[in-house]
Amino acid sequence: MKKTGNKWKIAVVAVVAAVTIGFVAPGDRDFEISKNLDIYHTLFRELSIYYVDEIDAGDLVKKSIDEMLKTLDPYTVFIPESDIEDFRFMTTGQYGGIGAYIHNKGKYVEISEPILDAPAAIAGIKAGDIIKEIDGRDIADMKSDDVSEMLKGEPKSKVTLTVETPFTGQIRKVDIIRQKIKVKSVPYYGMVADGIGYIRLNNFTENCSQEVKEALLNLKKNNQIKGIVFDLRGNPGGLLNEAVSISNIFVDKGSEIVSTKGKVKMWNKTYYATSDPLDTSTPLAVLVNSGSASASEIVSGVIQDLDRGIIVGTRSYGKGLVQTTRDLSYSTKLKLTTAKYYIPSGRCIQALDYSHRNEDGSVGKVPDSLITKFQTRAGRDVYDGGGVLPDVKVEPEVMSNIAYSLYSKNLIFDYATLYAQKHQSISEPEKFRITDDDYTDFTNFLADKSCDYTLESEKIITDLEKAVKLEKHDKSIDDELELLRKKLAHNKEDDLQQQRAEISYLLQEEIVSRYYYQEGRAKAQLQMDSTLAKAISALNNPDEYHRLLSPQKGDNQKEK
Numbered sequence: 001m002k003k004t005g006n007k008w009k010i011a012v013v014a015v016v017a018a019v020t021i022g023f024v025a026p027g028d029r030d031f032e033i034s035k036n037l038d039i040y041h042t043l044f045r046e047l048s049i050y051y052v053d054e055i056d057a058g059d060l061v062k063k064s065i066d067e068m069l070k071t072l073d074p075y076t077v078f079i080p081e082s083d084i085e086d087f088r089f090m091t092t093g094q095y096g097g098i099g100a101y102i103h104n105k106g107k108y109v110e111i112s113e114p115i116l117d118a119p120a121a122i123a124g125i126k127a128g129d130i131i132k133e134i135d136g137r138d139i140a141d142m143k144s145d146d147v148s149e150m151l152k153g154e155p156k157s158k159v160t161l162t163v164e165t166p167f168t169g170q171i172r173k174v175d176i177i178r179q180k181i182k183v184k185s186v187p188y189y190g191m192v193a194d195g196i197g198y199i200r201l202n203n204f205t206e207n208c209s210q211e212v213k214e215a216l217l218n219l220k221k222n223n224q225i226k227g228i229v230f231d232l233r234g235n236p237g238g239l240l241n242e243a244v245s246i247s248n249i250f251v252d253k254g255s256e257i258v259s260t261k262g263k264v265k266m267w268n269k270t271y272y273a274t275s276d277p278l279d280t281s282t283p284l285a286v287l288v289n290s291g292s293a294s295a296s297e298i299v300s301g302v303i304q305d306l307d308r309g310i311i312v313g314t315r316s317y318g319k320g321l322v323q324t325t326r327d328l329s330y331s332t333k334l335k336l337t338t339a340k341y342y343i344p345s346g347r348c349i350q351a352l353d354y355s356h357r358n359e360d361g362s363v364g365k366v367p368d369s370l371i372t373k374f375q376t377r378a379g380r381d382v383y384d385g386g387g388v389l390p391d392v393k394v395e396p397e398v399m400s401n402i403a404y405s406l407y408s409k410n411l412i413f414d415y416a417t418l419y420a421q422k423h424q425s426i427s428e429p430e431k432f433r434i435t436d437d438d439y440t441d442f443t444n445f446l447a448d449k450s451c452d453y454t455l456e457s458e459k460i461i462t463d464l465e466k467a468v469k470l471e472k473h474d475k476s477i478d479d480e481l482e483l484l485r486k487k488l489a490h491n492k493e494d495d496l497q498q499q500r501a502e503i504s505y506l507l508q509e510e511i512v513s514r515y516y517y518q519e520g521r522a523k524a525q526l527q528m529d530s531t532l533a534k535a536i537s538a539l540n541n542p543d544e545y546h547r548l549l550s551p552q553k554g555d556n557q558k559e560k
Contacts (some may be wrong), residue, residue: 001250024136024146027055067481071361072337075323085152087333091239097152098159100125105410107140108132108164109147115181116517122318123176125163127514132171133162138324140379155180169408171558188522189215193536195226198524201246204295206237209245216249216278227539228279230299230533231287233313239339240271240322247275247302252280255306259297260322262339267324284309286536288388289396293317300388301343307378310548311390312535318387334421345374347384379551391536391548394531401504402495405451415445416510429512429523434504439484440500442507450494500526 047055058080065078089095099118102109111129114121132141134150155158161174185208192198197219199212212230219225237243244257250427251257251273259270286300286309297316303309322339340348353361366385374382383389399407406412419438426432434442447480468477496503505528513521526532538545 004412009096013559014520016429049312052374060533064196073317073321074335075321076336076362079325079335081331084331084333091205092238092463092560093183093185093203093208095152095181096157096178097181098123098153098176098178100127100294102131102144102147102150103153104144105130105223109139109142109144110166113518115183118181118520119176119179121517123174124419125176126160126165126417127164127173128414128420129503130164130166132159132164135160149480153178166414167421168278181233183501184211184518186215186232187518189219190523191219191528192229192532193540195224196229196539197223197225197227198229198231198526198532200231204236204246205243206239206242208238209242209249212246213249220279225282227283227285227536228309229285229287229535229539230309231532232292232296232300233287233531234291235293236291237296237319240295240298241337242269243295243298244273245275247299248275250280250284250308250515251277251302251306252353253277257302258343259337259342261342262322264338267338280308283539283542285312285392285539286310287535288313288316288390289531290317291313294387297349297388298341298343301345301347302350304382304388304391305344305347305376307376307549310392310535310538311388311546312392312538313390313394313531314396316349316387318349318385319351320348345376345382347372347374347382349384349387351386378549381551391532394534397530400495400502402492402499402501403506404452406446406503407506409448409451411449411451412506412510415442418445420514426511426515429520430527432508432524434511438507439500441503443493446492446496451551 044061048057062078069076069078085095088187096119099115100111100120101113101115103112104110108130110129111120111127112502114125114129125540131147133139134147138148138255139199143305151159155178157178159176159178161176163174164171183205185203185205187200188201189197189199197216199215199219201208201212208421219228240258240260247257248255253273253276255273257271257273259268261268284303286303288296288300288311292300292313295318299317300311301481304311320340320342320474321337322336322341324338326334326336328334333537342348350364353366354363371383371385374384430467461509465478508527509521509524512524538548
């Protein structure tokens with residue numbers, strides 16, 4: 001048995017002992033902490049000396065920390081030194097690299113989307129290109145996360161990629177000079193209807209409020225604006241101070257935006273709008289969905305609580321927790337939940353109760369009996385404990401089985417790659433449409449590819465057949481089930497025609513992104529957007545808009 005070196009043992013003992021000593025103090029709570037840290041230290045010492053195989057100290061400690069933190073909530077996480085760059089990117093939107101998104105495909109990774117004007121795009125890298133080697137190293141069977149780390153590096157450093165062009169099989173070497181990449185928080189803004197401006201915000205990173213301000217100023221400078229749509233759908237949140245600054249764009253100086261309350265009273269704080277706003281009167285519609293979380297819910301909740309605008313879409317995620325990052329030893333960090341936040345009406349929109357877990361470790365939603373009614377500034381009823389509920393509810397669109405299969409198996413993506421190889425250019429994103437010939441070409445492309453799927457009714461029949469066999473029913477029931485299966489059986493060719501509109505929309509979006517990048521994709525996505533259409537309709541109808549912002553009789557806001 002190979003024992004671990006003395007240097008490693010001394011380091012681990014010193015670190016754990018130092019932490020343990022730091023906790024020794026009078027009182028039962030401090031004794032429990034000290035006792036259990038000492039148990040952990042002695043356990044780790046015995047493992048390192050006597051376990052049959054050599055152990056990886058860093059990996060074992062990381063796993064034990066991760067499992068411990070999982071018992072708290074999903075947002076309290078340990079950040080090792082190796083992940084610090086990813087953490088910085090999440091808060092700043094900046095990193096050193098080639099500027100391209102990737103995903104695994106077979107043994108290798110594929111470029112899913114290069115960023116406009118970033119080094120990869122400038123070097124001729126296209127969506128669909130397959131990376132085979134990085135600086136001469138074969139990356140077969142490597143995870144995309146590991147490949148991503150290899151592609152990152154100091155600005156002005158060179159990386160050489162060996163790339164295969166799909167469908168042609170051509171192999172080429174591409175030298176790329178890494179640069180500082182700043183991913184835009186506002187990927188697109190523009191006019192979406194007569195007098196209706198639109199701004200999409202993807203995340204709350206550093207200075208995103210400045211991007212929103214510039215977008216709004218440019219829209220107002222170049223257009224007669226009678227309504228604004230602010231799209232926060234799918235926005236997972238980010239920096240609290242940016243949420244405050246963005247809210248300040250639309251509400252009066254001095255307005256309370258959000259307050260945080262936690263165990264450490266000295267950290268409790270109330271945030272106010274400290275600057276002069278840009279616009280407090282133009283009708284405003286904020287779009288949210290189940291992917292709108294945290295800072296997105298602060299902004300949409302503030303707009304709702306202060307009756308500054310209407311919320312359109314589906315119930316938001318329901319994350320009312322605040323995280324603080326604390327520095328640990330050896331350049332590591334701990335991001336931990338330290339408080340809950342409360343928007344101007346006094347409500348907290350946290351939907352899940354992580355502090356009281358079920359016996360199996362799962363968590364439940366805040367029960368209806370504990371949900372409390374609050375009121376907006378104008379006296380409208382709003383509720384805590386379940387995200388931000390929209391003023392204009394839009395039924396979520398469900399993707400058909402065949403469309404989901406085509407999308408999840410990257411067949412939409414692959415066809416867009418082939419299409420871009422055959423067509424040097426296309427019309428503007430707003431005008432581009434899939435023609436009859438294009439759709440026929442797509443169905444021919446699918447002829448030798450697997451995109452099968454199982455309908456929900458087919459799954460139910462399968463379950464019934466199993467139950468019938470277990471219960472030993474008469475064979476005639478088997479025959480009837482088989483007859484029903486045949487009647488309900490789907491036909492791929494028929495489904496391709498029945499769901500042509502939906503599939504064409506997905507194709508348009510993906511193909512447009514090959515020529516016009518992220519901005520083009522955003523424009524294409526808006527062409528058949530029912531939530532956006534509802535928002536535009538409300539903004540174009542002043543009577544309806546003002547009715548939505550006025551107190552209503554009955555309990556209209558609460559979802560049963």
